[in-house]
Amino acid sequence: MLNVAKFGGTSVADFEAMLRCAHIIKNQPETKLAVLSASAGVTNALVTLAQTFIDDDTRADIINQIRVIQHNITRHLDCEELLNLKIEQILSELKQLSDLQNTLQTAQTGDAILACGEQMSTLIFTEVMKSLDVECYYFDVRNVMLTDSMYGKASVDVTELKSRCQQLLLPLIEKGVVITQGFMGQDEHNHTTTLGRGGSDYSAALLAEATGADSLAIWTDVVGIFTTDPRISNKARPIPEISFGEAAEMATFGAKILHPATLIPAMRSDIPVFVGSSKDPQAGGTKISQTVDYRPTYRAVALRREQTLVTVKSPAMLHASGFLAKVFEILANHQLSIDLITTSEISVALTFDNPLGSTQALITQNVVEELEQLCEVSVEHGLSLVAVIGNDLDATEGLGANVFENISNVNIRLICHGASPNNLCFLVNENDANQVVKTLHDKLFVASGE
Ligand code: ADP
Ligand code: ASP
Ligand code: MG
Numbered sequence: 001m002l003n004v005a006k007f008g009g010t011s012v013a014d015f016e017a018m019l020r021c022a023h024i025i026k027n028q029p030e031t032k033l034a035v036l037s038a039s040a041g042v043t044n045a046l047v048t049l050a051q052t053f054i055d056d057d058t059r060a061d062i063i064n065q066i067r068v069i070q071h072n073i074t075r076h077l078d079c080e081e082l083l084n085l086k087i088e089q090i091l092s093e094l095k096q097l098s099d100l101q102n103t104l105q106t107a108q109t110g111d112a113i114l115a116c117g118e119q120m121s122t123l124i125f126t127e128v129m130k131s132l133d134v135e136c137y138y139f140d141v142r143n144v145m146l147t148d149s150m151y152g153k154a155s156v157d158v159t160e161l162k163s164r165c166q167q168l169l170l171p172l173i174e175k176g177v178v179i180t181q182g183f184m185g186q187d188e189h190n191h192t193t194t195l196g197r198g199g200s201d202y203s204a205a206l207l208a209e210a211t212g213a214d215s216l217a218i219w220t221d222v223v224g225i226f227t228t229d230p231r232i233s234n235k236a237r238p239i240p241e242i243s244f245g246e247a248a249e250m251a252t253f254g255a256k257i258l259h260p261a262t263l264i265p266a267m268r269s270d271i272p273v274f275v276g277s278s279k280d281p282q283a284g285g286t287k288i289s290q291t292v293d294y295r296p297t298y299r300a301v302a303l304r305r306e307q308t309l310v311t312v313k314s315p316a317m318l319h320a321s322g323f324l325a326k327v328f329e330i331l332a333n334h335q336l337s338i339d340l341i342t343t344s345e346i347s348v349a350l351t352f353d354n355p356l357g358s359t360q361a362l363i364t365q366n367v368v369e370e371l372e373q374l375c376e377v378s379v380e381h382g383l384s385l386v387a388v389i390g391n392d393l394d395a396t397e398g399l400g401a402n403v404f405e406n407i408s409n410v411n412i413r414l415i416c417h418g419a420s421p422n423n424l425c426f427l428v429n430e431n432d433a434n435q436v437v438k439t440l441h442d443k444l445f446v447a448s449g450e
Contacts, residue, residue, distance in 0.1 A: 001030040002173065002213040006037075006182060006204035010221040011278040012121045013040035013069075015076040018128045021219060021278050025177055026132050032173045033211060035141075035182045035204040036125055038117025039069050043183075043197070046117055049098045050110040059098050063091055070120050077127050086123055090116050107151035111184075112192045114152075118181035118200070126179045135176030143168055144210070145185030145203065147193045154185055154193035156206055158265075165210040173211065180207070201259040205273070209265035216271050218258065219278040224286030225250065225257055228301040228441045232434050235446050239300070240284070241292045246299050246389060247273075249422045253387035254304030263288070295391040298444040303437050304385040306354045307339070307427060308362055309413060313347035314375035323374070324348065330370045336362065340385075340416045340425065349414050351385065351427065383413060384433035386440065387425035394421040406443045407436050 005028075007021045025031045037043070045062050048054070054062075067087070074083045094116045101109045119140075126138040144164035147154035172178050182200020185193045195202055201218055208216040225247060226236040244267040251258040257275065266273050266288070276285025317323045327348065331338060340351040352362050363379050371377045388403055390396075394417075403424060404412070413427040428436050 001215075002032055002211060003028060003030045003215045003217060004033045004035065004204055004208040004211065004213045005031045005217045005219060006035045006200055007125075007278060008200065008218070008220045009037040009040035009043065011219050012036055012038075012125060015073045015128070017278065018073060018125055020281075021125070022128045022132050022134070024219065024278060024281050025129065026134055030214070031177070031217070033169070033178050033180070033207060033213070034125070035180055035200060035207060036118060036121050037182055037200040039073070039121050042066055042069055042117035042120070043114060046094075046114050049094070050101060050113040053102060053105070059095075059102070063095060063098070066094075066117075066120075067091055070124060073124050073128075077124075077131060079127050083124060083127055087120055090119055090123075108149075108191055111151040111154075111194045114194050115181070115184040115192045118183050122179050122181050129177060129179065137172050137176055137178050139169065139172060139178045139180040141180045141182075141184060141203065141207075142186035142192065145206075147185035147187055147195070149187040149189070149191065149193065151191075151193055153196045154187065156185060156195070158206065158210070161206060162210040165207065169207075170211060195261075196259070198256065198259040199261075201262040202265075205262045205265040205271070208271050209269045213271060215274065216266060217274045217276065218262075219276060219281070220257060221277060221279065222257065223277040223280060223283045224275050225255065225288075225300075227299070227445045228437055229255065229257075229303065232303065233438045233441045235438075235442060237445065238284075239286050241287045241289070241294065242299070243292045243295070244273075244288055244290055245422065246391070247286075247288045249387075249389045249420075250300050250302050253302035253389060253423065253425065254385065255300065255302045297392065297396055298388065298390045300389045301437050301441045301444065302387045302389060303433055304353060304387070305430065305433065306381075307383045307385050308352040308354065309349060309380040309383055309427060310352065310363055310371075311347055311349045311378045311380075312371055312375045313378075315346050317346045317348075317375070326374055327371065330367065330374075334364070334367050336367065340414065340427075342414055342416060351383075351414065353385075380413075382430045383427045384430050385425055385427055386433065386436055387423050388440065388444065389423050392421050393424055394418060399424065402444065403440065406439050410436055 074080045097113045129136040146157045146160045182203035224238040228236045230236040248263040251260045273288040339353045415426040417424040
C-alpha cells in the first residue's frame, strides 16, 4: 500500500507544525512519499522579489525575512549548523536571482525565485523526520517533474513523469520515506518551472498517479472541504464525503482548499483523496472518491476573486456569422482563456480568471486595440465570481428564487447557468462578494437545513 501525503504552507510553517506532520507520517507506515509546500509566508515574499523592481535594501529585507522563518525552525534541530549552511546556499542563489530579476525581469528567473521556498522547506523537513528516527530521503522533484517552458503555469509531461518515477522514485520509496517539493518542475533546458500558485496539491496528485499510489492525503489547516470557505462564513460545515466531480467543480470555482487541477490525475487514475487538518489529524476530514451515495442539490458556495469582464459590442454582429470567431482568434493569439460567456444580439460579455493571482492587467492595451478593430470594447476589473455548486441544478425548480431571493439588493453583473448541471455562477462587485457568499450560504445551507 502506498499513500502520498501533501503538506501545505501552514502545515510546515514552523517547527511545531512540521513536527505534527512528521508524526502523521510516522504513524502511517503506508505514507512513503511526502510532498511539501514552502513554509507559510515564504512564497508570498518570493512573489514580491520576482515581480517588482525594488531597491536593494528592501530586497535584502525580504531575503532576511525568509531566513528568519527558516532559522526559527532549524534552531530546534541538532543539525542546525549544517542545515543553515544549506539554507544559506539557497538564499545566496536567491540573492543572485533577485539581482538578475531586478534588471531583466524574465518569467524564467521569476520561476527560479519562486521555487526556492519548497527547496528550503523540504531540506528542513527531511531533518525533522530524521530526528524522529524515520529512515527518510530528500528528493529533488526536478529529476522527475518534466514540464514545458510556460513559466508560472507550466504543464507536466505525465508520461515522462511516470517513467522517471518508476526509475528513480519508486526504488527510493522501497527504502524509506521520500520528501519532495510540490509546485515546481524543470523544463527540457533544465530551467526550473512552477505549476501556478497553490500548485503543490496538483504536484502531489500527479506524483500519486505516477507512483501508482493507492491514496492521496492533502493535509492543510482546516478539517476538510467545507460548504463554503470557513474564513468567510463561520456557519460553513465540513463535508464528510464528496465526489471527484463536485470537488473538482468547487476547486475550479475558487475553493482555495484544492488547486483547480488537483483532481484531474486522481479522477483519471481513480485514486481516493482525503483532505484533513495536520493540526488535528484525529478530527477526520473529507473523503473524495468517484461516486458517493449522497448527491445533494446544493453542495457548496465558492468564490473566486480578481475577475476581469470584457464586453464587446458591435451592430455588425446582428445576424452576422463569424464575428465571435474573430474575437476568439484575437484572444487565443494572446493566450487568453475565456472563462464565462454570455451573449445578447449585438454584444458579448466574456470573463477572464487571473490564475496567477496577480493584479497585473490580463487584458493588455494590445488586446484592446486589436479588438477595437472589430467592435467597441469595455474592460472592468474589481469583480468576484460567486458559484453555487451542486447536482442537477439544471432541473431544480425554484433555483433562481432560492439563489437570488436574499441578495436582491446586490448588483449582479453577469449570470451563467445552463451549460452545466453542476453550477450556477454570477459576477458581483468585489466589495459585495463576502456578504453575498455569507447570505447565500445561510440561505442554501443553514435556513433550509440542506
Ligand atoms: P495549504 O497551504 O494547506 O495548501 P490553502 O490556504 O491553500 O492551504 O487552503 C486552505 C484554505 O482554503 C483554508 O484555510 C480555507 O480558508 C480555504 N478554503 C476556501 N474554500 C474552502 C472550502 N470550501 N472548504 C475549506 N477551506 C476552504
Ligand atoms: N508554495 C506555493 C504557493 O504558495 C505552492 C503551494 O503552496 O501549493 O503558491
Ligand atoms: Mg493550497
